[in-house]
Amino acid sequence: GAGVSQTPSNKVTEKGKYVELRCDPISGHTALYWYRQSLGQGPEFLIYFQGTGAADDSGLPNDRFFAVRPEGSVSTLKIQRTERGDSAVYLCASSPRRNTEAFFGQGTRLTVV
Amino acid sequence: DQQVKQNSPSLSVQEGRISILNCDYTNSMFDYFLWYKKYPAEGPTFLISISSIKDKNEDGRFTVFLNKSAKHLSLHIVPSQPGDSAVYFCAASGSGNTGKLIFGQGTTLQVKP
Numbered sequence: 387g388a389g390v391s392q393t394p395s396n397k398v399t400e401k402g403k404y405v406e407l408r409c410d411p412i413s414g415h416t417a418l419y420w421y422r423q424s425l426g427q428g429p430e431f432l433i434y435f436q437g438t439g440a441a442d443d444s445g446l447p448n449d450r451f452f453a454v455r456p457e458g459s460v461s462t463l464k465i466q467r468t469e470r471g472d473s474a475v476y477l478c479a480s481s482p483r484r485n486t487e488a489f490f491g492q493g494t495r496l497t498v499v
Numbered sequence: 500d501q502q503v504k505q506n507s508p509s510l511s512v513q514e515g516r517i518s519i520l521n522c523d524y525t526n527s528m529f530d531y532f533l534w535y536k537k538y539p540a541e542g543p544t545f546l547i548s549i550s551s552i553k554d555k556n557e558d559g560r561f562t563v564f565l566n567k568s569a570k571h572l573s574l575h576i577v578p579s580q581p582g583d584s585a586v587y588f589c590a591a592s593g594s595g596n597t598g599k600l601i602f603g604q605g606t607t608l609q610v611k612p
Contacts, residue, residue, distance in 0.1 A: 428604050492541055492542045
């Protein structure tokens with residue numbers, strides 16, 4: 387398919403472990419976003435990439451969270467020393483440029499036990 | 500500080516009638532507004548958007564209205580269909596920033612046959 391792809395779709399990890407979540411954006415989309423959605427809430431912005439660089443990481447909750455996009459396409463969200471409060475659906479979105487509609491992946495449901 | 504608010508957590512309408520979903524925002528710097536629809540276990544799907552230079556945008560059964568003085572937007576679905584049953588999120592972004600979206604909490608729409 388040509389949509390945004392996220393892997394894995396589900397991830398269960400133990401408290402304190404390290405996890406990586408992957409996002410494959412739509413080909414040619416230069417803008418890439420990570421959001422986090424908790425139950426009963428709307429998606430919450432984490433970080434924005436324009437090309438390879440993180441243009442806005444103001445939404446990352448703390449320094450346990452980090453994201454990369456080394457070649458301007460695939461992005462990886464990395465969470466160190468996971469906590470139970472990190473449990474949520476992590477959504478990735480891409481768009482051809484900023485201020486146009488963003489296309490979302492199906493999300494990765496992260497559960498920290 | 501909730502910059503985008505959807506004060507109705509749920510809405511139920513009869514098939515064929517109009518559905519009206521409301522959204523309020525507080526940040527006057529927002530200049531682009533979007534509505535997304537979300538089914539369970541899927542990512543949000545873009546529905547319709549409106550720029551702050553307009554007060555109405557229509558696409559088939561979906562119309563978005565923007566009242567800048569009241570900082571209010573609404574989504575009208577006419578006629579409503581059972582397949583429209585989903586969670587609807589409004590989102591906003593501001594000029595000069597990265598295009599990151601600020602989402603409301605969502606409204607669950609149920610269209611009864």
